[in-house]
Amino acid sequence: MPHRLIACHECDLLQRVVTLEPGGEAICPRCGAELYRDNPHGPQRTLALLLASAVAFVLANAFPIVSIDTQGLQRSASLFSAVHTLWDEEMPIVAVLVFVTTLLAPAFEIFALIFILSAVILGWRLPGLAHLLRLAVATRPWSMVEVLMLGVLVSVVKLSHLAHITPGIALWSFGALIMLFAAAMASLDTHDLWERLNPS
Ligand SMILES: [Zn+2]
Incomplete structure (x- = not known):
């Protein structure tokens, strides 16, 4: 998903969406808030x-x-x-x-x-x-x-x-x-x- 972006809901930093490992989570590099997680x-x-x-x-x-x-x-x-x-x-x-x-x-x-x-x-x-x-x-x-x-x-x-x-x-x-x-x-x-x- 190279062109998809997500804004951190805490600090508004815009980041690229990546595919996660099973059970993994994406963390904002600036404020440490969880952006999204893989939770089937x-x-x-x-x-x-x-x-x-x-x-x-x-x-x-x-x-x-x-x-x-x-x-x-x-x-x-x-x-x-x-x-x-x-x-x-x-x-x-x-x-x-x-x-x-x-x-x-x-x-x-x-x-x-x-x-x-x-x-x-x-x-x-x-x-x-x-x-x-x-x-x-x-x-x-x-x-x-x-x-x-x-x-x-x-x-x-x-x-x-x-x-x-x-x-x-x-x-x-x-x-x-x-x-x-x-x-x-x-x-x-x-x-x-x-x-x-x-x-x-
Ligand atoms: Zn953030």
Whole structure:
């Protein structure tokens, strides 16, 4: 590939693309950042982590996050019921923000990436895949499950003085989702994915 060039994503140094040894990686000579690597099973590993993230995401939304027991009165709260309560309490902007950042954006990101990786692995040549990948990458800053988790943990600690709090299945599922999705994003090689979507 003598005429192909790649810009380092850290320092912008333009370099010639070379064919790598199996399992090898190309390093920027100026800043030491990894430019690209040979990883033939990378999409399969990322897909496995994303499928596990999808299971954790479904569980996190199907079960209560916490159960609150005050003087014999027990209430369970799931994420969707929390959004519903915010809407009913006349806080529509907060309700929409919570819905978009903790439900819509993570769901779109996870399932869009699962679809793109499945299509790449199965060799489907679909015209809209590049647009979908761009959209999934653009959605990432709006996915704030970690912020929700932090907020829930702070609330649980503060409320534990006033009521008996029992963590629900969803709380553990959100914890698993954060770890699995972080692993999936660490394993996702966007350079390799673009190469597979648009081989040149
Ligand atoms: Zn560099």
